[in-house]
Amino acid sequence: MNKFLLLVFFTCVLSAQKKNTYATPYEKGNGNQTATYEETIAFFRFLDKDFETIQMQEMGLTDSGEPLHMVIYNPDKKFDFNTIHKDKAVLLINNGIHPGEPDGIDATMMLYRDLATGKVTVPKNTVVVNIPVYNIGGALNRNSHSRANQNEPESYGFRGNARNYDLNRDFVKNDTRNARSFAQIFHTVNPDAFIDNHVSNGADYQYTLTYIATQHQKLGGELGAFFKTEMMPQILSALKAKGIEATPYVNVHDTKPDAAGFEQFMDYPRYSTGYASMFNVPGCMPETHMLKEYAARVKVTYEYMAESIKFIDANYNRIKLLRSENLENYKPGLRYTLQWEIDSTQVTPLPFLGYQGDYKTSEVTGKQRLFYDRKKPFNKMLPYYQTYQPLVQVAIPEAYIIPKSWWNIIELLKLNNIKMEPLAKDTEIEVESYRIKDFKTAKSAYEGHYPHNTVTLGTTTRKVLFKKGDLMVTTTQPGVKYLLEALEPQGNDSFFAWNFFDAILQQKEYFSDYVFEDTAAKLLKENNSLKTEFEKKKQEDKTFADNADAQLDWIYRHSPYYEKTHMEYPVYRKVK
Known part of the structure; x- marks a missing residue:
């Protein structure tokens, strides 16, 4: 073999070896x-070692004991x-929130390699951050x-985390260390866009790719319109x-998509993109189809x-500007x-x-089966339904005031980068106060809770004496939507x-009928307006008139x- 051919041969060998050096575990397998x-984790450590453009950082712990x-x-x-x-x-890209849906894990490894080696166009105005595996406990619980x-791959992780929580329901309640560490990453990074990679369940269709785009109305303002009409x-x-080809997430189960069409998925704050939306971050969940290769x-x-x-x-300046301007839509x-x-009248x-x-x-x-x-x-x-209409609205207050005794709530607010100031001294402030008049509670456990719904409130405006150290939380800050939702x-x-305030739903003191009978009689004698109202109700x-216990309870x-603390919501609204 002459020297030229030998040089060409070794060049090809070295090129092949270099290419193979950065092959991902997925690429080395059978597809x-x-x-x-x-x-x-080993692959990203390898990229960190070999490329100055990539840095891997160890962040907070997860329920598995491993760090994110x-x-x-x-x-x-x-x-x-x-x-x-x-x-x-x-x-910001999140992977492995449901480790049985691992597509993003393997795709992101290849993407980072290709960015580092220049195989794909290197972005000039964008930094890419990814969480390689968010649900580490689920990833370690590997099965088939x-x-x-x-269909496929051969083996994969489990949906529940190390404590069996579905992490894509935990972004507000923060029951898991995973969610708390995610919040740390999210607010450190302060992303301008967010992707959370998933695999779908549900109907069968031709698409390999569907997607859950953040509901544009909930994202709000020109940012929401830009996301809906331009970005996506x-x-x-x-x-x-x-x-x-791609289509919106087919939000249909146990029936045919063409039976009556389908509606856009509403990504509530419990979900990752709903969480991101609270901080004016447009997000999307790619949902590949579970039956495709x-x-x-x-x-x-x-x-x-x-x-x-x-x-x-190409649009980084506009995205950042729209995110900043979106706060104007959420003023007191x-x-x-x-x-x-x-809104079923609006059909696309x-x-x-x-x-x-x-x-x-x-x-x-x-029986008959589909x-x-x-x-x-x-x-x-x-028919596709993507327009929602308001069902319950509230006026945005100037601030919330939270007694320092509710340290668990204060801790979660701080975790999510909410700014607050302790009162310097005991202060009487006029506030709106809620009383819980009625609510319903789930009959079965859901993600470690028995959540409440259909909440009815009574509202009064009164002066409340707050103590030194109680927290004043203004709504003129980037986390205003998070404050309102939480x-x-x-x-x-x-x-x-999510049951954080259930202690106020229980009375701590009550009365014995035979003792309170005399007290009740005295109260009616001494208070004519109370007696008039009591007789009117009977x-x-x-x-009510036939129920002695109910009458004593009413008095x-x-x-x-x-x-007074029974059913009184212990977070107060300062409106002026």
């Missing part, structure tokens, strides 16, 4: 295998976010059967140019992230929507690539809904003996 947690990591890619080799935010946007509806459409258009799912996840980076890089005195309902025709669904006799039950015929694909317009009792994911309510609740 149907996902990296383990240990392999994932965040991996930063910045072509400028700078990793201080105060500096980064002066002239760049930040994209927990995703009964999913342009990313999807770029994917389509690559031959990747794993290699195809990893590919479209990769491409979604790559096209998102391109869009953010303006209305904020706590609960939404779909949606082109949809599906499979014909039909019913046949089940071989198991002998099935999809992949030999009968269709392309037709379906502290207003009627919010779907409020602290009240006349108007026969059931007790209208007397000085009744504890």
Whole structure:
């Protein structure tokens, strides 16, 4: 072999070796295998070691006892976010929140390698941050059967974390160390856009990629409109140019999508993109289809992230400006929507690539069962509902005042970067005060709680003496939406809904009938207005008139003996 051919041969060998050096565990496998947690962390450590543009940082603990990591890619080799935010946007990517849905884990490893080696266009205006595996406990609980509806990969992690929490329900209540460490990362990074990679459940259709985009109305203002009409459409258009068709998450289970169409998923604050939305961060959950081959799912996840980076890089200034300006929509005195309902009168025709669904006799039950015929694909317009209307609204107060005794609430607010000031001395302040008049409670456990719903409030305005050290929390701060969602009792994911204030729902003192009989008689004799109101209620309510216990209880609740803290919500609203 002459010297030239020998040189060419060794050059090719070295090139192949270098390429193989940075191959991911997924790429080294058969296309149907996902990296383990240990392999994932080892790979990013390897990239950190070999590339100055990548830095891996160990952050807070998770329920598994292992720390979360965040991996930063910045072509400028700078990793201080105060500096980064002066002239760049930040994209935060979360992977493995449900480790049985590992597509993003493998796709992100390849994406970082390709960014570091220059295989893909290097962003000039965007820094990319990812959490390699968020649910570490679930990733370590590896199996091949927990995703009964999913084809491939060969083995994967489990949905519940080390304490069996679904982490995509924990972004407000923060029951897990995972969620608390995520909040630390989120507010350190302060992302301008967010991606949380998932795999779907539900109907069958032709798409490999669906997506849950943050509900634009909840994101709010021009930022929400930009996200709906420009950001998502342009990313999807770029994917389509690559031959990747996508559709909104098919929010249909146990029926056919074309039976009545479907509606946009409302990502409440408990979910990752709903959490991000509270801080004016547009977010998306790519949801690959569980029945498609794993290699195809990893590919479209990769491409979604790559096209998102391109869009953010080209529009970074506008995204950052719209995020900042969006705070103008949440000033004191303006209305904020706590609960939404779909507006069925607003219909968007949606082109949809599906499979014909039909019913046949089940071989198991002998009853009718749904099935999809992949030999009968269709392309037709379906009704899509993406407009919501307010169901419950509240006026934004100037501030909330929280007694220092509710340290658990204060701790969560601080965790989420909420600024507050302790009162310097005992101070009497006129505030709006809520009393819980009625509510319903779930009959079965949900994510470690029995949540409340359908909350009815009574509101009074009065002067309250607050103590030195009680916390004044103004709403003129970036976390205003988080404050409203967490502290207003009627919010779907409020602290009240998640049982943080259940202690106020229980009376601590009561009375013995035979003792209070004499006290009640004395109260009626000494208070004519109380007696008049009591007699009126007996006349108007026969059931009440026939119930001695109810009558004594009514007098007790209208007397000085009744504890005022019972059913009084201990967070107060300063409105002027």
